Amino acid sequence: MATASEACQTRRNRAMRPWAKGFVGAAIFVSGYFGLQSLAAWHDTHAIFINASESLPNWALLVEAGRFPKRGDYVVFDPGRDPLVVKHFGATPKPFAKIAYGVPGDVVSRSAERVLVNGHEVARLKPLTRQGERLVPGPTGVVPTGCIFAASPHKDGFDSRYSAIGFVCGHHLIGVGEPIL
Structure with missing residues (x-):
């Protein structure tokens, strides 16, 4: 059985989860966006030659x-x-x-x-x-x-x-x- 302080900690973790998920999602989106921009810029100046x-x-x-x-x-x-x-x-x-x-x-x-x-x-x-x-x-x-x-x-x-x-x-x-x- 959980103590009162453990129960309080669990509630705080659950309360932060939507915010954390949003933050992680935004971080992934921003990283992906800049990653694609970098890849596009790289593509403009690089090529594979056979x-x-x-x-x-x-x-x-x-x-x-x-x-x-x-x-x-x-x-x-x-x-x-x-x-x-x-x-x-x-x-x-x-x-x-x-x-x-x-x-x-x-x-x-x-x-x-x-x-x-x-x-x-x-x-x-x-x-x-x-x-x-x-x-x-x-x-x-x-x-x-x-x-x-x-x-x-x-x-x-x-x-x-x-x-x-x-x-x-x-x-x-x-x-x-x-x-x-």
């Missing part, structure tokens, strides 16, 4: 838009509409994912088929595509402000080493990728 090419070891990247890449970052970009790009990837090609080997101020040079950034080999040139089309070497010199030199270690990489892509600048940059798979 890399279907063999040029990178990772096939899935979490991409953050609006951040300029640093040297060594994975980068996702619009490859542009050069005739060779359109011929192989269509009139509206999907974004490319590569590595930012050169950033503004870096120096791109060539020595025979070797492509160098600041004196370090980052890629090799091929004279022809797999289909036998001529590949024109890409730009050399200082990487301009707002641009990057994007390439991959793959021997068949189609990237800034060729003029059809060249330096990737400004509005062509989509975002920086973090490998997830």
